[in-house]
Amino acid sequence: MKKILVVDDDNNIIKMYLIILKNSGYEPLYAINGKQGLEMALQNHPDLIFLDLAMPVMDGMTVLKKLREDTWGKNVPVIILTNYDTDDKLISEIQKTKPSYYLLKTNITPNEIINKIEELLKIENK
């Protein structure tokens, strides 16, 4: 079973993702801030990470940068799921640390998220 780590500081959002991930046959893990998320990622080596940007203790961009410094972490696919409107600068920064993707939370339904995960895991397994 593929492991997916959800890093988000909003309870409702975590709960929602955990349910859809479970229902779609994934093993979900979660963390409620960036620092905890980074630690869990490095310890559990999930197959994919959902990462929020605005979070207490450590923000999402710092988590992403630190992940990419790790030998395992530099190749794990990361989906930035945020409600922040990122500017061009941030988008280009996200793209620099591939494989990462940017999605706006409000614009995507849970089903579309599952489709996106399947698509990404297929690419990464090639």
Next chain:
Amino acid sequence: MKKKFKKIRKIIIDDSMFKMAVENAFNHIIITDPEGKIIYANKAVKKITHYKPEEIIGKTAAVWGNQMPKEFYKKLWRKIKIEKRPFSGEIINRRKNDGQYIAKTVISPILRHNKLIGYIGTEDDITKQKQIDKMKSDFISIASHELRTPLTAIKGFISMILDGDFGQINNNLASPLKDIEQAADKLIGLVNNLLNVSRIENGRMKFILTDFDLGQLTKEIIKLLEPISKQRKILIKIEGRIDYRVFADKEKVREIFNNLIGNALKFANHGKITISMKKIKTDKDLVFIYIKDAGIGIAPDDQQKLFNKFQQVSTQQYGKPQGSGLGLYISKLIAKKMSGDLWLERSEVNKGSTFGFSLPLSGTLRSIKLKLQIKSEADQHSDQK
């Protein structure tokens, strides 16, 4: 009477009166020689820059300036020295004891028999005003972000319930759940519009300009709107030639169309919507696009308010207001940003309305100017980062 007027006039044009007026003016005023060396500075100069006149006479405004990119000053000098035209714009300067401020600045060449003999520069300190503007748009941006998070959960959970993620749902529940889903979508739309307004007002909205066939885009949009128009029994029809090539941001043009046709569909209960286009004689660089409906029309009093921010025309005639009151405001701003405009062509109560907007045709002088304008704005933005 005439005698008195002559007397006053004599006092006013008297040198000392002029000097007193300039000296005591609320605006910062400096007079320089053709090289920009300061000959005179009024009282307000000290108030804004904190420099005493004796500290700056004989020097240039760079004493408190020099905070903008080099390219900016080059352009400024080109305008006032070579083109001999006045410059007007917002400039970041620095006060004597540190602290930047933003000045609304006008510099005009002083010409004598067409020979440049100096400049007159005025400044208005608009720092506070700018800070308030920024706070306002920061507030909108933060509030919108905070609103989006719970909305994501509401929308997500409802769509999961409807998809059967929590088990089969009772048929009685499906309909009210769909209503909640629609309401959540409307709220998300409103929040996105609020963010769009703050983006445009901050100059942060990005425009990707391309050369494309407006006719093709129009047909595409009509096709996408077909399910709604069919449901409302309204025919969307194209009249005359529409295969114009324009130079604009395709997605933004799509937004304008969606807004105008969407409004027409919303307020027309029958009949048809006609889309037509034409070139006009007075400005050959533009194509005019018209969207005509046979809807309820807009009363003259309401026509004035149509393009105001958050304006909703809401009277018994129109029924319950719908939407955010931002659609036309945003569309007009977008059209203007792309060197066009958007307006109400005509409207008559119970007969219908015609809205028009214009876009630059590709390959025209206007389209080239637009390209340069957007590029220079993007450059300025990256400079400020």
